[in-house]
Amino acid sequence: MSAQTPAERKLSASLAAHESWANTKNRAARTANARAAVERKFLDAADGDPVRAEHLRKAHFARLALKSAASRRKARDLTNAARVAEAELEELGGGDAA
Structure with a gap:
């Protein structure tokens, strides 16, 4: 079998995961x-207190949501900056001819 590119390995792994599920x-x-392991992690961090464990779990997922929102905002800002730069380049007569 020939060596796979990273993109081919990713597709192959995705295919295997979909077939497995x-x-x-x-x-x-x-x-x-x-x-169960994730719930145990939060319960252990809360010294066995289920109420504290629930708050730790909610804080964890809120932190993930905040990071996700920041990441989406950054991606949007970078995309907008690229569009502005491409428009400026086009006005100057540059850019791809294709």
Whole structure:
């Protein structure tokens, strides 16, 4: 078999993951251990207090949401800056002829 490019490896892995999940009859059972481990992590961090563990879990996911929003805002700003730069380049007669 020939060496795969990074893009081909990514597609191959994606294909395998989709086939694996398609052949999984009980998805909840397949992920039960992982979900229990995450809940245990928060409970351990809260010294066994389920109320504190729930707040830690909510804080964790709120932190992820905040990072995601910042990332989307940065991507939007960079895309807008690229559009402005391309428009300026086009006005100056530069850019791709294609």
